[in-house]
Amino acid sequence: MDEREKTYQEAMNLGHSAAWDQQWEEAVNHYRQAVQAFPQRVQAINNLGLAYFQLNKFNEAEACYKQAAKLSLDDPLPVERLAQIYERVGKIKLAADYSMSSADLYLKIKDADKAIENWARVTRMIPEHLKAHSRLAIVHERLGHTRQAVREYISVAALLQDIGQVNEARHTVEKAVRLAPDNEEAQQALELVRNNKTLPKPVRQRGDTGSLDKGKTYKDSREADHESTSIARRGPDPIAEARQKALTELAGLLFDVSEEDLDDPNSTRPGLKGVFGRSKGDELDNISKYLGAAIDLQTRAQDDAALKELKKAIDSGLDVPAAYFNLGLLYHKLNKPDKAHGYLQRSVNHPSFALASRLLIANQYYAKERILEAATEYLEALREADVSVVAENQQENLRSQYDPLIETYAKKVDKLKLRQLCENIEDLVSREDWRDHVVKARRQLPTTASGVGAMPLAEILTEASDTGIVEAIARINEIARKGHLRSAMEESFMLLTSAPTYLPLHIQMAELMLRMENTKAAVDKFSVVAEAYSIRGEAQRATNLMRRVVEISPMDFNARTRLIKRLSEMGEVDKAIHEYIKLADVQYRLAQLDHARTTYENAFRLAQQNKADASWSVRILKQMADIDLQRLDWKQGLRVYEQLRTLSPEDELTRTRLIELNVRLGRRNQAAVELDNFVTFLSGKAKHGTAVAYLEKMVEENEDMAFARSRLAAYYAELDRKEEAIEQWDRVAEIMVVRGDIERAKEAVRAILLLNPENADQYRSALQRLG
Secondary structure, three states: OOHHHHHHHHHHHHHHHHHHOOOHHHHHHHHHHHHHHOOOOHHHHHHHHHHHHHOOOHHHHHHHHHHHHHHOOOOHHHHHHHHHHHHHOOOHHHHHHHHHHHHHHHHHOOOHHHHHHHHHHHHHHOOOOHHHHHHHHHHHHHOOOHHHHHHHHHHHHHHHHHOOOHHHHHHHHHHHHHHOOOOHHHHHHHHHHHOOOOOOOOOOOOOOOOOOOOOOOOOOOHHHHHOOOOOOOOOOOHHHHHHHHHHHHHHHHOOOOOHHHHHOOOOOOOOOOOOOOOOOHHHHHHHHHHHHHHHHHHHOOOHHHHHHHHHHHHHOOOOOHHHHHHHHHHHHHOOOHHHHHHHHHOOOOOOOOHHHHHHHHHHHHHHOOOHHHHHHHHHHHHHHHHHHOOOHHHHHHHHHHHHHHHHHHOOOOOHHHHHHHHHHHHHHHOOOOHHHHHHHHHHOOOOOOHHHOOOOOHHHHHHOOOOHHHHHHHHHHHHHHOOOHHHHHHHHHHHHOOOOOOHHHHHHHHHHHHHOOOHHHHHHHHHHHHHHHHHOOOHHHHHHHHHHHHHHOOOOHHHHHHHHHHHHHOOOHHHHHHHHHHHHHHHHHOOOHHHHHHHHHHHHHHHHHOOOOHHHHHHHHHHHHHHHHHOOOHHHHHHHHHHHHHHOOOOHHHHHHHHHHHHHOOOHHHHHHHHHHHHHHHHHOOOHHHHHHHHHHHHHHOOOOHHHHHHHHHHHHHOOOHHHHHHHHHHHHHHHHHHOOHHHHHHHHHHHHOOOOOOHHHHHHHHHHOO
16 A cells, blocks of 8 residues: 555544544544545545535535536435535525436436435425426336325426416326325315316425524434445444345336436336346336335335235346345245245345345354354354445455454354354344444454554454453553553453453554553564464464564564565565565665675565566666675676566666676676677667667767777768767777777778778878788
């Protein structure tokens, strides 16, 4: 994770905590930092807007939500929030427009409840809003809400009648009567329109001011369900929540409607086509009929009848996880666990129903005294609950940490402990406001540094004989926050007597030691805990703690070596190489050049053995070569640069060092070969300008490097730069004469004569003088 991402995640987490505690000013500060880190991330902007909204800073909230709406065009949340802001400040027309737009967006994602809520808001603010009433009528009809649909159709008819569309008004009332022939209100409306009497128009309800309740808080607001998933929310228990999600999703299948349908109250377009587009018409009709009946019956608590209708819908071809979960839940409520089990297994892998499905299956196993299977399912349920309340970038790591825990418990035979575990998880998760309780429980986990990663909540529930350990750690944290570190440590020692193998408590104690500036004891404690995790088979947690030790004590070479070994064993080759490099850098800064070079060699060997990305090898070899040059070990440096040339043939510095080292070692011919090879390599890639520039740089920095001048002169000649070629050959001849190499000097003069210089006679005379 780079520094900017780390800053963003920390700011978001602090903002979430402040928001949950209703500390909105503090939340604004943290969310603003997150937005500054990543100005295009909608989640941070939405959360900042919410904090401003709760502080009644509507101008600032409006700016946030407008920006969020621009960045995420299909997200209904910021549009809905803008509608609420405009309603709060009395801009009713704007509030209605944004509510209509928000409802349409919710409709696109099949969220019937929220679409209805927004249209209802419009009719509350502007009772004569024809379009809102029309859309409410159609959607209520599709969802089987007959009474509400009839009422809305009558409102539509009254508004149509008011603007002179008498025939349309009569047709609309007739549709309401067909929908509910025994509805007294519909019959009365039909009588009025047939006698050309005025239908009563919808009016604002008494006491309805059209504004939001200003005392409403974030925790109590229904809209909290649509805020960032990173903030814990109040709500029903997981099973009731999943039930509502399933009903909403199934209801959404019944109103797969277009814009044209919503604007036409008399539309009869069938739903479900979005999911079952290739099904036959009769199949769709049957599914629609059975599903609509099932939803209606279930909402009226007629579970037995609802089950039969939903089973018919599934048998007719309905194949969605929401249907399987709902049917499994109905069988469970009717005390038919065997039938429930099969359907719940078909919904257990869907994110919306995983937690509730696991809890129901666990409950069934527990009731049958199959405690081992129950414990496994409860741990799976806890994993789902735990992962759902942490930051997204921590979820994958946290999810993986449950695997060894679940595997360990799958082998236990102590039924008492397994039973206690089941009860602990049931008590924590199967309750209203379960997210709140899970978040609070997570806050009681020992404080960890960023490198350690999120700790699984199962650490508490699998160790403790009861959930009282949560309160005990909360007490320790509170004492530590007040600065009473010694008292907190004493409490920790007391808690160890009841949970001596509870490793997170040991981590907490190590952190306290660190705050008390007892670094050595903290490092020793972290190291012991890391070894314990390793023995338990939890390699990732062991590795994270080793990394924490290295972070605290970067000069602890043994700790870093153990970390590197652990990373290598886990197959985390890139991370192991990175730690090797950091270790070598520390040794280098301490002028321990021999140790540093050995460490780099080990890193290079690891990279080669595991076929790591070539960039690692290049980076390491450059550091090794630098050390060789500092130690004046030219031959060893030359060998390293030869390896670098193979790995990175275009690297100019590597080629230059090869030439210079060969010259220093008296290998001028080999230096010339290296130069020729590089120039040929560049020419082969049509980089003639680069080749010339490199040769010019070489002769500028090494005036007496005759072979470089010879190659530059030849290149100038090939490019028809005659005068510059003659100048270079002339200088080569002078250098060779000074060196006493007359034959090479004569070769340079002959090269000049081949270019037909204007003063050719002078060069012939010079050639004769050279003998």
